[in-house]
Amino acid sequence: MALAVENGRRMFDYWLTVYKRTWKGTMISSFLLPMLYLAAMGIGLGSFVDSNGTGALGGVSYLQFIAPGLLASTALQIAVGEATYPVMSGLKWQKFYHSMIATPLRPADVVYGQLGFIAFRVLSSCTVFLVIIALFGGLKSPLGVLGLPVSLLVGMAVASPIAAYATTLENDSGFAMVFRFGVVPAFLFSGAFFPVSQLPNWIEWLAYVSPLWHAVDLSRSLSLGTVNPWLALGNLVYLLAWFLVGTWLAVRGFTKRLIG
């Protein structure tokens, strides 16, 4: 156990060193784009929604309605981005994972280090975004700050199974499918922009399957102060299950791909 932690830390250290050289490029996609979404949808479109009456949203402004949803969606997008191309690169293009396991590091350590770095990316980006949301007046209750751990959890819940999926691919065209049929629909239909109860019944059920809906629901109920403890517990358990099963699959996938 102590060894796994130590090895995982060393792996994380590697990612941090790389990130120190490339962080500038990520500023645009991690902070600026979610901010622009907040401005365009929350404020621009929001003025039309608010003037139409916000009964369907439970009486809050559209900005306050979508802000927690956008936070969770940002976490999801960053996590998926970091679990797809960088993993493929380590396995196939630059093959740095192969160099790593030539040291005392084991495939499981590689997975923990990689997931640790993704956690760091999600947490740092979402912290800044949360501050921006608060400045825009997007948080209704101070409990909305708890959207941060929720975002971290949804990030990990999707990063781990996708990293596992990446180990099964021969080229990156599978990722196009993940984005087009996973990330984009999840972003658009997980209740971030409108209540999922407006969807046709069968799509509504698909939304409940998506981990993002659970994060959006939880983080919104915290921010609006409408938490139902049992539902919240359900959300947490569901997200945690994705993370644990995903991590197990990822360790299996990495071991298989790296050692054979």
Added chain:
Amino acid sequence: MATIAARVLPVPVRLGGGRHLVERNFLLYRRSWVVFLSGFFEPVFYLLSIGVGVAQLVGSFTLSDGTTIAYAAFVAPAMLASSAMNGAIFDSTYNIFFRMKYAKLYDSILATPLRPWDVATGEVTWALLRGAIYSAMFIVVMLIMGLITSWWALLALPASVLIGFAFAGAGMALTTFMRSWQDFEFVQLAIMPMFLFSATFYPVETYPGAIRWLVEITPLYQGVVLERAFSTGNVSWSLVVNALYLAAMGTFGMYVASRRLGKLLLK
């Protein structure tokens, strides 16, 4: 079949060098047509989410000239224009950069009788063909959803090809200046604000003076104006200006791209 057609069609030799590149891309994508077709779904998902889901929150929309329009009918033409932009930009930046820097495709091509101008026209033609397929499918979706209210919509397809031409030309020209993948963040930086603010989700009159002016000079705004006019039938002569803007942008981009390609590769 299309491969044979590309070979036997009587295209003038001096003009049609680019068709070989189109044929090459066709052969390449024949094996991954699922990925190819899946590009069509993104704008449809946006249309369903914003145009149907959010629409219930917005209600119907009253434009500045007093006409009332269903929100989905307002958003749909903007999605059509945006997806033409996105597709053209993706093809002309990421794909071209990869082919230029990693696959060294153009080095090989220029070792044949093909010239840089053929590369530029070939890649842009391919991007336009691909975009036209997506747009045509999207227009059918609009038709089925009852979002098209005028016969002018027949011009929506050529308009989206024109938008694709403008962005493919510009994208290709910019790609020749890119140094690494990091520079592509700047492409995002240009594309995303246009997607969000070019009168796509709400009318341009929402903005105060200076910002409104800034929005109105963006190329995507020109495209949105064209598509919205054609899908609603609210057509006027001023659209010629929007169309000329896009045509000029594409032509200038292609000229720069072929000049730069020649400089970069024929040393």
